[in-house]
Amino acid sequence: MLTTLLLLFGAVGLLLGVSAAPAATVEGIVVDRDGIPLAGATVRWRATDHATTTAPDGQFNLGGLPEGQEIEITAWADGYYIASTHVTPTVSGITLTVRPYHRQDHPEYEWPSPISGTSPGACGNCHPMIVAQWITNAHGLAVSNPRFFSLYNGTDLSGTVAVGPGYLNDFPGTVGTCANCHAPGWGVDGYLTTDMNDARDVITAGIHCDYCHKIGGVYLNPATGSVYANVPGAQSTRLLRPPPGDDIFFGPYDDIHDPDTYLPAMTESRYCAPCHQFSFWGTPIYESYDEWLASPYAEAGIMCQDCHMPPNGDTFFALPEVGGLAHPPDRIPSHLDLGARSLNLLQNTVTMTLHVEQVGELVSVTVTITNTEAGHHVPTDQPGRHLILTVEAEDGQGQALTLQAGPLVPEWGGAQAGLPGKAFAKVLRDVQTGEAPVVSYWKQALIASDNRIPALGNDRSVYAFAAPPASGPVTVVAELRFRRAFQAVLDAKGWNEPDIVMEQARKVIEAVPKSREEPPRQEGQRLRGHDEIRMSAP
Secondary structure (H helix, E strand, C coil), X not given: CHHHHHHHHXXXXXXXXXXXXXXXXXXXXXXXXXXXXXCCCEEEECCCCCEEECCCCCEEEEEXXXXXXXXXXXXXXXXXXXXXXXXXXXEEEEEEEECECCCCCCCCCCCCCCCCCCCCCCHHHCCHHHHHHHCCCCXXXXXXXXXXXXXXXXXXXXXXXXXXXXXXXHCCCCCCCCHHHHCHHHHCCCCCCCCHHHHCCCHHHCCCHHHHCCEEEECCECCCCECCCCCCHHHXXXXXXXXCCCCCEEECCXXXXXXXXXXXXHHCHHHCHHHCCEEECCXXXXXXXXXXHCCHHHHHCCCHHHHHCCCCCCCCCCCHHHCCCCCCHHHCCCCCCCCCCCHHHHCCCEEEEEEEEEECCEEEEEEEEEECCCCCCECCCCCCCEEEEEEXXXXXXXXXXXXXXXXXXXXXXXXXXCCEEEEECEEEEECCCCCCCECCCCCCEEEEEECCECCCCEEEEEEEEEXXXXXXXXEEEEEEEEECCXXXXXXXXXXXXXXXXXXXXXXXXXXXXXXXXXXXXXXXXCCCCCCCEEECCC
């Protein structure tokens, strides 16, 4: 019996010893090309979350590795390309040497096309899954967007009929500064001389892969944390095109070997600031960055990319046959750049609640819209964008109830103008003509009004409809829609851009004549009527 127990305990001890054995490690040092140790460098088992940082003497000990399995170890330090080597843990005495990258831009560098097969350096050769997303988003279409060119040239969508507004109508003989953001591939070297018509459909003139991945930083005013005044777009980026015979790619990963390097700013809102925060003639036009900066999202560390470049489940961002490794899908941002054309994004931006009750001879309606998901105002940026809220009430026979009090959709609200409801917009007024609203922000314009809903803010509006004379159900429907531009602009330019319904809410109450009206309800008593019904947009 004793022998059996000893054997049993021995076996258990052996099992415990095996399970408690330390995982394999890699030990070594990170140095620059002069052999000087680098402190604070990140050392990672490539394509995993296993990482450590080097000590003041450049030494590192990376644990939790698979014993006897060949893996790739990478090292990155600010100002250097990423170094890598293949090792089989456990191993020590490893030296990872990182080389510094250039500090000056080289304008003689020629942009390669992103499209697969167009050149040996085409981005799509190795990253077709990313290029396929980019080519359909607003960045990929920046130099071919017909709506932009109809505003730039002052024509309809076809480009054959002159109709305002248009930059070239107002400033003939000039080219403007539009290329700073819409064609930075060219605008970075000629932001006052690049004619957007020359850049039209030239993919390397626009916002393309190689341009964004040659940005080594952005210039922000340390006093405000925002962009400097009158330094738009490409002029606020630290472009670092490589010298002849070399290359560089700034990216969101610290484990992709030379000629790649890691740029933390690429996953931060400040990277977006140069083209999403600017003024004309002293009037703020695009303000989404400053709106974010002043919002709770900035303090919480929730970045623009978290909403507009969300992971889509991909595990590869480069083809395996060119060395791509599977990464955790939550570490791979998409390049969908979700925005004003994204139905799902818009329909998950705000919430709308509807409160309805009968008060004497009136049906009182309160609509509350809350910006629950956008880290900036809703809507934002292009000043033609706006929201329209409509509120309708009808009796059991489908007859509309008459509005007795409450706001109306303004006269520029298109088919909804004059209906019970309101619009949310930054309304610009032309200084010279007094016209409002206008989208010609390249002229001197002032902000006539701005009632857009800030991040986590809400808007509450109240309406009073005449109650029906007879008993019966009263149905109230509220609808919130997004419109890309003021209706007059859509019609004049021939833009076929249907509204996007963002939210709908519906509620039914049982109305009674005043003589049969119930006594005033006590605090905490339920309202007469059915529970509120919130519906997703159709």
